[in-house]
Amino acid sequence: MDIISHGLWGSGVFGQKSHKLFWLAFFFGIMPDLFSFGILFFHRIMIRFGIVSGDMPVQSFRPEHASLPFYVNPLYDLTHSLIIFLIIFFIIWLIRKKPLWEIGAWGLHILIDIPSHSNAFFPTPFLWPISDFHVNGISWGNPIIYIPNLILLALLYGWFFYSKKKKNT
Template sequence: MDIFAHAIWTSIAAKELNEKRLKEKRNRISIYWSAFWGIFPDLFAFSIPFALFIAGLQNGVSFKIQFHEHGGPGELANILYHYSHSLVIFALVFVLVWLYYKRPRLELLGWMLHILIDIPTHSLKFYPTPFLWPISNYHFPYGVPWSEPWFMLINYSVLLCVLTLTIYRNRISAKF
C-alpha cells in the first residue's frame, strides 16, 4: 500500500484505540507517533538507500558505478525491506521497547499494522512482504498489487467513508 494510505489507516486505528482507552480511563496514545510507525517500514527500507545514492552522486560516484559495481540502492532496499516488513523483527523490537520503558508503547503497533496491510496488498512480482523472515521466506502468494487503479479507488473510497463516519460520530458525541 502507498505511504499516505498507511499513515491514514494507522491514524484512524490509533484514534479508535484512544476512544476505547478513554472509556477505560487509560492513557491515550499519540496519533502522530502511530502514523510515523505506520510509515516507518517503507521509510526505513527506501529512504536510507535513496539518501546514500544521492550522497554518492554528490561525492562524484557516478550512476554507473553505483548501479553496476555496487548493486545500487535497490540491493540495499531489498535487505532493509526484509527487516522492516517482518512480524518477527517487529515483535522483537516491540518486546525490547516494552522492557526498556516498562510498559508497551502502543504507538509501535502502527508498524505491525503496516506489515499486516502489506501482506495481501503486495504481489509476488513487486516487493512481496517477508512477514515471517528470518524464520521463513514464505510470501503470501495471492496478494493484489496496491498500485492497481481499481484497488486504489476502493482503498481511498473506504478511507473516505471511515473518516467521514469518524468525524460524524465525534460531532454527535461532542453534543452530548
C-alpha cells in the same frame, strides 16, 4: 500501499487519542517504507546532486532488484517482518511496563502489504528470518486494490471526525 495511505491507516486505527499520538502512529505507519525505500530515495537525490557518487538509474521509480544498492533488501526484510515487529513491540512493553499501542501501526503496515504486493515487486517477507514464505498478492497500484483502499480510508476518517465531533458537543 503508498506511503501516505500507510500513514493514514496507522493513525486512523492507532492514533485517535490525541494529536501527538496521531503523528506517532503516522510515523510508525510509514516507518517500514521510510527506512527502506525512503533511504533509497534520499540516496538517489544525493547522487543526482553530486553529493555522493553512484550510477543508480535515477529516473526509474521502480528499479529492477539487481540495480538496487546492497542495503535495500536487508532493510526491507527487517522492516517488513511481523516477527521483528513483535519482538520490538514486546521489548518496548517490557521497558515501559505498558504497551505502546501506536507502534501497532507498524504491524498494520505489514498486514496491509502482505496481500497488496505481488512477486513482481517486493513480496512481503513477513516471517523473516524464520521463513521466506510470502504471498503473491495483487499490487496495490491495481485499481481493484487502490480504489477500495481510498474508500475505506474515507470511511475510517469520516467515522473518526464524526465521533470526535460528537465527543466535543
